[in-house]
Amino acid sequence: MSETSILVIDDDSSIHTIVKKRLKKVVDRVSCAGRPAAGIRDAILERPNVILLDINMPEMDGFKVCRHLKENAATRDIPILFLTVDGNVDHIAKALDCGGSDYILKPFNEVELEARVRAALRTSRMFELLREQARIDALTGLSNRAAMDDALSAAIASHNRNGQHVALLMIDLDHFKQVNDTHGHGVGDDVLRDVGATLRERCRPYDVACRFGGDEFAIILSHIDGPTARQAAARILTGVSEVAIRVDNRVLRVSSSAGLASTSEMGGCSDAEILLGAADHALYRAKKEGRRRMVVASGR
Numbered sequence: 044m045s046e047t048s049i050l051v052i053d054d055d056s057s058i059h060t061i062v063k064k065r066l067k068k069v070v071d072r073v074s075c076a077g078r079p080a081a082g083i084r085d086a087i088l089e090r091p092n093v094i095l096l097d098i099n100m101p102e103m104d105g106f107k108v109c110r111h112l113k114e115n116a117a118t119r120d121i122p123i124l125f126l127t128v129d130g131n132v133d134h135i136a137k138a139l140d141c142g143g144s145d146y147i148l149k150p151f152n153e154v155e156l157e158a159r160v161r162a163a164l165r166t167s168r169m170f171e172l173l174r175e176q177a178r179i180d181a182l183t184g185l186s187n188r189a190a191m192d193d194a195l196s197a198a199i200a201s202h203n204r205n206g207q208h209v210a211l212l213m214i215d216l217d218h219f220k221q222v223n224d225t226h227g228h229g230v231g232d233d234v235l236r237d238v239g240a241t242l243r244e245r246c247r248p249y250d251v252a253c254r255f256g257g258d259e260f261a262i263i264l265s266h267i268d269g270p271t272a273r274q275a276a277a278r279i280l281t282g283v284s285e286v287a288i289r290v291d292n293r294v295l296r297v298s299s300s301a302g303l304a305s306t307s308e309m310g311g312c313s314d315a316e317i318l319l320g321a322a323d324h325a326l327y328r329a330k331k332e333g334r335r336r337m338v339v340a341s342g343r
Contacts, residue, residue, distance in 0.1 A: 047070040048070060049076065049160065050075070050093075051074070052075075052076045052100075056077060061151060062075075062151075063075075069164075070164070079100055080107060084170075087222060093122050093123075093124065093163040093167055094122070095126055096108060097125075097146070098126065099128070106241075109123055112142070121146075121167065122163040122166045125147070128149045129148075131144045142210050145159055163174055182254070183235055183236055183238070183239025183240055191253035195263055195318070198265050201265070205290075208269075210276075210304065211262070211305075212261065212303050213261050213322040214259065216283075216298075216299050219234070230290055238260065238283055239260075241279075242279065251264060251274075262276075284296070298335040300335065301325075301336075301338070302321075303338070304318050304321035322340060
């Protein structure tokens with residue numbers, strides 16, 4: 044299980060001390076901010092599992108801080124527990140209305156504090172699970188297009204920072220529509236599932252295999268030069284060609300066409316869209332030239 048963390052945003056340093064002491068067995072790490080602006084900054088940078096937020100602070104009250112956090116995509120799903128010194132119903136209602144998940148009264152009851160934080164951690168884990176599921180293709184178990192876009196952007200950013208080359212392999216199953224038309228979508232789904240499993244097996248741990256859409260797949264190959272990317276792509280495509288589905292006492296095999304683009308063979312391409320376009324164009328050429336082959340893009 045990954046490390047759990049809490050961020051306390053409160054101008055009272057004694058609260059920081061109390062929370063750290065009482066939650067040391069509940070979470071792995073407690074960080075603290077004494078000013079609202081610093082708390083917002085730390086929340087965005089650290090992305091804690093839970094935020095404990097004081098209502099009454101100078102410069103900016105907890106309601107405004109909460110609104111800032113809920114408007115930011117990086118922090119909007121983090122459960123926020125408001126800290127208050129009174130049980131003012133209007134304050135509590137306002138806290139919940141602006142996005143708070145719960146509230147805790149000061150001074151803290153140790154048992155209540157731990158229980159409410161544990162409940163917030165469960166909510167945080169549920170959000171994390173939902174985010175992960177939203178980025179996974181349900182049929183193949185591979186990353187989906189949205190996850191691929193993020194991974195490719197991250198790989199290109201790494202390339203631009205430190206020169207680590209990246210390659211993109213686009214794969215399209217040949218005449219896949221005929222499989223669905225002849226044998227039914229159930230068999231077609233079996234083919235896609237087996238291709239997905241093969242891609243996972245043939246990829247290195249730090250590569251990213253994705254279902255791009257329909258019967259099209261994409262593999263992001265990181266930390267790899269052009270010649271090595273060609274070898275890796277050939278190994279992956281060999282695995283795809285070995286996928287075999289038994290249908291009515293016969294074995295159904297599929298072939299594929301592929302396009303490969305790498306930053307090392309495109310003059311140091313520094314844009315994700317350009318690399319994607321080059322791989323897609325190479326795939327188009329492979330299909331136009333007769334399918335069952337791979338074409339390598341060149342930017343020179």
